[in-house]
Amino acid sequence: MNDAFKALLKKNRLSLTLPRRELFSHLRSYGPLPVAELIAALPQVDRATVYRTLETFRELAIVQDIITGGQKMVELTDRFSPHHHHLVCTNCGKSVDIEDAPIENRLTALARLHGFTAQTHQIEVSGLCANCQA
Ligand SMILES: [Zn+2]
Numbered sequence: 001m002n003d004a005f006k007a008l009l010k011k012n013r014l015s016l017t018l019p020r021r022e023l024f025s026h027l028r029s030y031g032p033l034p035v036a037e038l039i040a041a042l043p044q045v046d047r048a049t050v051y052r053t054l055e056t057f058r059e060l061a062i063v064q065d066i067i068t069g070g071q072k073m074v075e076l077t078d079r080f081s082p083h084h085h086h087l088v089c090t091n092c093g094k095s096v097d098i099e100d101a102p103i104e105n106r107l108t109a110l111a112r113l114h115g116f117t118a119q120t121h122q123i124e125v126s127g128l129c130a131n132c133q134a
């Protein structure tokens, strides 16, 4: 289990309950996911608890809501999952995380060129995955 996650819960006087642990690890391995898929993937946690836990996670900035492939999904924030971008299949909805340091540096440089201090950005590339092209 992630140390920063445990420390943050402790700081907010929240215990590491089974639902919190399961939700966090599942998002870490398989996020971003629509809430419905998260519920389906965790039959041991009831639906209301998933919603309530996500609410707590949002307040603590552990997760964020993103729109990817036109679908609302939840994913861990950059603090808990390294910053990345998404490739999204417009046919089946498959999402792949991509990372690339030169893109990050280039975006920061471009922002600076325009007098901006870059804080966050999201990049999504839409297209067809390998399966859907076949
Ligand atoms: Zn696809």
Ligand SMILES: [Zn+2]
Pocket: 083, 084, 085, 103, 104, 121, 123
């Ligand atoms: Zn980036």
